[in-house]
Amino acid sequence: MSNTIKKRQSNFDAALFRLVLDRTSSHSLQAQLINALRDLLVEEQQSSGIRLPSSRLLSQELSVSRTTVVGAYDQLISEGYLRTKTGGGTFAADQLPHLAPPRVTVTQRLKPPQEWRPFQSGIPDQSLxxxxxxxxxxxxxxxxxxxxxxxxxxxxxxxxxxxxxxxxxxxxxxxxxxxxxxxxxxxxxxxxxxxxxxxxxxxxxxxxxxxxxxxxxxxxxxxxxxxxxxxxxxxxxxxxxxxxxxxxxxxxxxxxxxxxxxxxxxxxxxxxxxxxxxxxxxxxxxxxxxxxxxxxxxxxxxxxxxxxxxxxxxxxxxxxxxxxxxxxxxxxxxxxxxxxxxxxxxxxxxxxxxxxxxxxxxxxxxxxxHLRRMRRTYAKRQRHLKSELADSADLLDLTSDPSGMHLCATLLPKLRGHVTDETIANVAKGEGLQLRALSSHCVLPAPPQGLLLGYAAFNEEALSSAAMKLNQILTQLSQR
Missing domain, CATH: 3.40.640.10 (Type I PLP-dependent aspartate aminotransferase-like (Major domain))
Structure with a gap:
């Protein structure tokens, strides 16, 4: 055996016998040993040919059962990290696979899922x-x-x-x-x-x-x-x-x-x-x-x-x-x-x-x-939204719609002369409301001005709160 191989073998043995398994961990001793051995084999740049100690010797050094070591060796053999020679022991594989899972460092918590905001249109009430x-x-x-x-x-x-x-x-x-x-x-x-x-x-x-x-x-x-x-x-x-x-x-x-x-x-x-x-x-x-x-x-x-x-x-x-x-x-x-x-x-x-x-x-x-139930629910919510927006009756055309899941409220002259529907939508977004401008659905010039007010996905309490905000926004914008 050359001096280079002897040196690599010696370094690997030293690292191996310094391993410490945590008996208070939620992970089993065998799982910890598998991960530790895999990391050592990957970190060792030229591990091909390195011989691992016998299962009996390693179990004594780590104070674990021989069954734990044998199980770890068998798992790494099946993954392609180790190979055996009949009567000759266990060795690192000639070519290591790239099976080790990446180590992920969590730098920040994932953002919670965003909930639908009034007056998002086209969304059914999924709680029902x-x-x-x-x-x-x-x-x-x-x-x-x-x-x-x-x-x-x-x-x-x-x-x-x-x-x-x-x-x-x-x-x-x-x-x-x-x-x-x-x-x-x-x-x-x-x-x-x-x-x-x-x-x-x-x-x-x-x-x-x-x-x-x-x-x-x-x-x-x-x-x-x-x-x-x-x-x-x-x-x-x-x-x-x-x-x-x-x-x-x-x-x-x-x-x-x-x-x-x-x-x-x-x-x-x-x-x-x-x-x-x-x-x-x-x-x-x-x-x-x-x-x-x-x-x-x-x-x-x-x-x-x-x-x-x-x-x-x-x-x-x-x-x-x-x-x-x-x-x-x-x-x-x-x-x-x-x-x-x-x-x-x-x-x-x-x-x-x-x-x-x-x-x-x-x-x-x-x-x-289910359809009949939702039809009754949505009709009630449309009526409720209209009543809550009564303060804006001189600013928005809130004609009842005999069907659907949203109201298309066109801007009346008192409001249309001061502000565009896109401006209203942007201001409302800053207040936590999600409504679309009617003009954003157009490609032809001189688009109509209006607001899409979805009500289907929101209960009456949420609609009341959202309508109060919208009334305030419309009043302020109309007075510019």
Whole structure:
């Protein structure tokens, strides 16, 4: 043995026998020994060929049982740090693996999760979600899973859930469709990506609403779709303003987002006539129409069309919880094969885990009970918010909205002449309020001025406190 090897062996032995195991630690002696030996082997720059003492000798030196040392050696052999020679002892491996976990130094505590702040819109009250019932459906689905759950998944999603959605749409939205036309998605992002990347392809042109869902522009831009924003009026989207190059119209006819305007039958007929004349496609984003407080929900545009030239888009994020990450598309028959071809090639992002639970939750009737309960709750909260903002009645137009989860309050002349909605939103943010300016949803010039006031996720006490702050902010700004 060369002098260099002898020196490395001597240094390693000295470090090894200086080890001290803490018998008061919550970690076992064997776990401590494994970590200590691993660290020594990694720290030793040229540990290949170094021989470790016998398990009997090391157990005596460390005053532990031989079983503890043997177990530590076996673990490090399995990890690739040590090797054995028959009748020759235990040695450091020729090439050490990089399996040692990094040592993390915590310099500061992690920030606590941020809670939703009034008047964040589009968020349901998740404290009223029926967690106990939901847990029962999850347990029932996965305690003894159906054989089909463990087989190759259907690219369109769990079939019983698609059946439940089909039944729900027939009852609530007057939309007749077969379960085979329903595609489960992870939400609106995936839905629009699939439509415009998979079905429309690059360089397509889409007519969109202005103001509208501000994220839609980013989604369509990311897939190369050109958009033609069309300023809505008192009756919503006007198909007569669509330019000749557009082959798709993305609309929210039941309750325009974010103003809350419902598209009248004349405008719906005009849009359907445009789609037929141009051989175009209509994408109906029906994001929260189940929450209608007066009368029955309006019939869907896709239902009027008979799903000939319309794609219907729905989500459970606002109906149940955004954490669920489940939505769906209802497709015309003529697009099913192309859609399946695209999904089989690129896959789907919708998790299968919650789908069987959601299916039985809907089939049991608990889903409909939950919707009716939330509809009553949200209607009450809207009335409460309006009453608490009565002091600002000369500053904001607080017309009641017969549906939805937020109020779109336009700025009245007394306020609009002094300040913009963006300024109000920024000042309110400094006071702990989260509201969006209506103009931030626009791309066309001369945007309308208003505030989006979400109320669904907040109880009456929180709404009262937030409304008091907003009243004060508006009064101060109006007096500038």
């Amino acid at each position: 979600f029926p967690h106990r019932h939901w847990a029962r459906h999850i347990e029932r689905a996965w305690a003894t899973p159906d054989r089909e759950l463990l087989a190759k998944p259907d690219p369109f999603g769990w079939y019983p859930l698609r059946q439940a959605i089909s039944t729900h749409l027939s009852t609530w939205r007057k939309l007749e469709c077969r379960p085979e036309q329903v595609l489960i998605t992870s939400g609106a992002f995936e839905a629009f990506d699939l439509i415009f990347r998979g079905l429309q392809g690059p360089n397509s042109h889409a007519a969109t609403e202005d103001p509208g869902w501000y994220t839609l522009r980013s989604v369509l831009g990311s897939v190369g779709t050109k958009t033609q924003p069309i300023r809505i009026d008192a009756e919503g989207f006007d198909a007569g303003k669509i330019a000749g190059s557009a082959s798709v119209a993305v609309v929210t006819p039941s309750r325009h987002y974010p103003t809350g305007i419902s598209m009248p039958m004349s405008r719906r007929s005009s849009l359907l006539a445009w789609a037929e004349e141009k051989n175009a496609l209509i994408v109906e984003d029906d994001y929260d129409s189940e929450f209608r407080y007066q009368g029955h929900p309006l019939p869907s545009l896709a239902g009027l069309d008979g799903l000939k030239r319309s794609i219907y888009l729905g989500s459970f994020s606002k109906l149940l919880s955004p954490a669920l990450r489940l939505g769906y598309l209802v497709l015309p028959e003529k697009l099913l094969s192309k859609t399946e071809e695209y999904i089989c090639q690129f896959g789907t992002r919708a998790s299968l885990i919650p789908q069987p639970a959601l299916a039985t939750f809907m089939e049991s009737g608990e889903f409909a009970v």
